[in-house]
Amino acid sequence: MEPKTEVNPIWACRGFPAFPIALVAVGDPGSSSSCNVMTAVLVHVFSFDPPVIGVGVSPCRYTFELMTKYDDFSINIPGKDLVEEVLFCGQKCGRETNKFEECGFTVTPGKKIGSPIIEECLVNLECKKKMVFDAGDHTWFLGEVVHALSRQVEEREKALLYWSGEFRLIGNCIRKR
Ligand SMILES: Cc1cc2nc3c(=O)[nH]c(=O)nc-3n(C[C@H](O)[C@H](O)[C@H](O)COP(=O)(O)O)c2cc1C
Numbered sequence: 001m002e003p004k005t006e007v008n009p010i011w012a013c014r015g016f017p018a019f020p021i022a023l024v025a026v027g028d029p030g031s032s033s034s035c036n037v038m039t040a041v042l043v044h045v046f047s048f049d050p051p052v053i054g055v056g057v058s059p060c061r062y063t064f065e066l067m068t069k070y071d072d073f074s075i076n077i078p079g080k081d082l083v084e085e086v087l088f089c090g091q092k093c094g095r096e097t098n099k100f101e102e103c104g105f106t107v108t109p110g111k112k113i114g115s116p117i118i119e120e121c122l123v124n125l126e127c128k129k130k131m132v133f134d135a136g137d138h139t140w141f142l143g144e145v146v147h148a149l150s151r152q153v154e155e156r157e158k159a160l161l162y163w164s165g166e167f168r169l170i171g172n173c174i175r176k177r
Contacts, residue, residue, distance in 0.1 A: 018161035018168055019043070021086055024082050025100075026066045026073040029107050029116040033054050037118065038063040039090030041162045042138055043075060051145040053127055056138035062094045067141050071114035072128050075143075079158035083167050086160060100161035113146040124149040124154050 007014075022043045027035030042056030045135060053075050057064045078086050085103040092099055100107045104120035110126040119125040127143025134140075150156065161168045 001139075006105070007093075012163055013035050016163075018163040020169070021078060021160040021162045022055065022116055023059070023076040023078055023082075023086065023089055024067075024120060025064060025076060025135065026063060026075055026115045027117055028070075028114060029109055032098050032101075034066065034069075035107075035116065036066055037062055037089050037103075038094070038096030039086050042140075046142055047153055052130060052141045052142055053125055053145055053147075054142040056135065057139070058138050064139065065130075066094075068132075070115060072110070072115050072126070073141065073143060074110055074113065074115050074117045075125040075127060076118040077123040077125075077156075077159050078118075078120070079085070079122045080160055080167075080169060082120060082156070083160060086167070117149070122151045122159055 019041045020043055022040050023037050024040050025037045026162070029035050038061060040055050040057065042105040044054050046052040046054045054074060057067055079170070088103060089099050107116045108119050110117050113126045113128060117126065125145045126147040128146050130143060130144050132139060157170055159170065161170065
């Protein structure tokens with residue numbers, strides 16, 4: 001077996017095989033200047049029951065401003081057909097661009113939250129803000145999932161992953177537990 005080499009701890013996250021990608025939508029869908037969508041790779045499940053999802057947002061993002069202002073947000077899981085839109089939402093700032101419009105997203109009001117959900121995504125999780133904490137260069141916003149929509153499992157396998165600057169898909173199942 002090849003020996004391991006020491007790596008800079010700042011690169012430690014590259015040791016993880018891949019992360020899920022999400023589109024975080026937040027704000028008032030009735031006001032284009034106070035509503036935004038951003039690509040996030042720092043997304044994690046913090047609790048199954050109650051269901052709590054967290055997203056790490058850098059304080060320099062416009063999304064941070066809105067996540068601080070509003071009490072809820074949605075986590076939307078895009079499929080591979082949205083890879084260009086995901087990149088766009090991860091490169092453009094909502095202060096200058098209406099990313100929903102530019103991406104042609106169907107923006108639907110959440111059922112239980114004020115922030116919108118994105119119809120084209122495979123999964124939509126409506127979250128009510130529960131906890132906020134600083135972890136370093138990103139602030140984590142944890143939200144309880146109060147309503148959820150999901151496509152069938154076969155379709156969800158098209159969900160995008162991200163690793164070291166590359167978008168990927170889920171690989172083969174090699175063992176069931
Ligand atoms: C693949 C990818 C993943 C990203 N993940 C995050 C993330 O987890 N947290 C974050 O704050 N920014 C992340 N970004 C950067 C933001 O999406 C990007 O700065 C975006 O333009 C911010 O939009 P806003 O200014 O409208 O909020 C990511 C970008 C890409 C391309």
